Amino acid sequence: MDTAAVEVVDLVKRYGATTAVTGLSFTARRGAVTALLGPNGAGKTSTIEVCEGFRVRDGGKVRVLGLDPVADATALKPRVGVMPQSGGVPTGARAAEWLRLLASFHSSPIEPRLLLERLGLTSVSTTPFRRLSGGQQQRLSLACAVVGRPELVFLDEPTAGLDPQARRATWDLVTSLRAAGVAVILSTHHMEEAERLADHVVVIDRGAVVAQGSPAALTEDRREVCFQAAVPVDTEALGAALPAGGRVSAAEAADGRREYVVTTDDPAGLGPEFLATVTAWCASAGLLAEDLRVRRRTLEDVFLELTGRELRD
């Protein structure tokens, strides 16, 4: 049990002339939640499908529970649960019927009735898959991924398109899986999801890892100074006054006033001198910085900073 749940080293995946994954590496621990975070088209699904054995890699090394996902597929299948992004169920099969079928493929499955109850699907257990709502289909798919009591589950965008209640139910389930010692690898483009659930976040963009670590570690060294001002601030002048790596951005605050955010690329992080520089510049400009505070950046801020890209849904 000392091997990692998933170990990916320099993974390359191409589709014709397009390279979807370009030398991606990460390690997912057992009994922990690992989130692959990135915009659509970043290479998350390709990475997951290579780990699931659905796709053959074009380069690099992939070990799942210490085994090769393609060569050792037969040994891995009973131990690994899979939730695809969509579909995977015959449209005419009824919800409980399909879950019972997948349960019957395993030696000691979870009682399907309990899972349906847990995910709020009891009332639709005899409904054909095609008549379930999108959220119900997602939750059934999630139930199917865990019904065989796997050691490891891959959840490809498990909460995409879910309403808040259903998302909550999914999050609770992931939390329970982790508590029970199941390794969870999930892909998401929701920052909040990664921040709440994951022990380890792998930020992916354009087929490569741009940062990884715990949500705390990813946001820890990334503090920023923000303040509001009643009059427009000369951001260029402020930027010029900052130490190397400092940057200023402006945004509209809720009440129509301008909010200014001052950050630094300095690997040492944002220290007291930096804050003093900002306030000194404000004083010299005759400016009262209102609501001034130093805050830890969110994963979303970090993501945007790392990729320079808006998250796309």
Place this chain on the structure above:
Amino acid sequence: MTEHTSSTSIPTPASDGVSPPDDIALFTPAPGAAPLWRMVAAQAGLELRVMLRHGEQFLLTMVIPVLLLVGFSLTTVLDVGEGPRVDALTPGVLALAIMSTSFTGLAIGTGFERRYGVLKRLGATPLSRFGLLAAKTLAVLAVQGIQIAVLCAVALALGWSPALGAGTAAASLLLVLLATAAFSSLALLMAGTLRAEATLAGANLVYVLMLGLGGVLFPTSSFPGPVESAVALLPITALSSGLRTALADGSLPGLGVYAVLAVWVLVAGFLASRLFRWD
């Protein structure tokens, strides 16, 4: 998203959604595959239920053959050859029913399963591809068993008197099994290579063409010579003429019909195994 300052960056899921102890027991890993026979039986049961519940497929596999049998037995609009009408019609209608399940129904069902990612999803379960094919075969044979029972009951009620001996019964059974293998291989070849919509259209078109050309409602001996020789190479013709020889004439079908079916099984089976795409 008012809480922009993420002061709680350390994920503490346990304090968030509390996991009760029985929850931990519920999800504690205990992986393992069920025995193959249990997986195959469960999958075959599901396939069978889905097939029987599917309205259009029921129309194709049950309603149309029964209507053809009853309609053309009781009316004289169609020249079915000599002898009692139901005796001439039943073997061909049985052949049509078998084709409707093992070719048309299987092709369309599998085509859409592929399209909706069902085959791919099943590929991630302990059920092997062999197990899935075995389950599909069992489900097809079960539906055909029901079809044969219903059609024979209807035919007998219409006064059918098959020339059935131990030899012709065994010969007929062998024909049905061989034809099922040929039709299923063709169905999987189609479903595994074409888009689901193309499979849907193609499989229905083939059904109609075979209904007209394959000696289902009347013997192909009424066709001009070259056409007759050409359609004799179709699996449906081999099945219908073989069944007619066995059940209407009471003699053993020639080796030719078995050879035709065997070649279809080998060619389509080989191509399907090479070309079938699971996603």
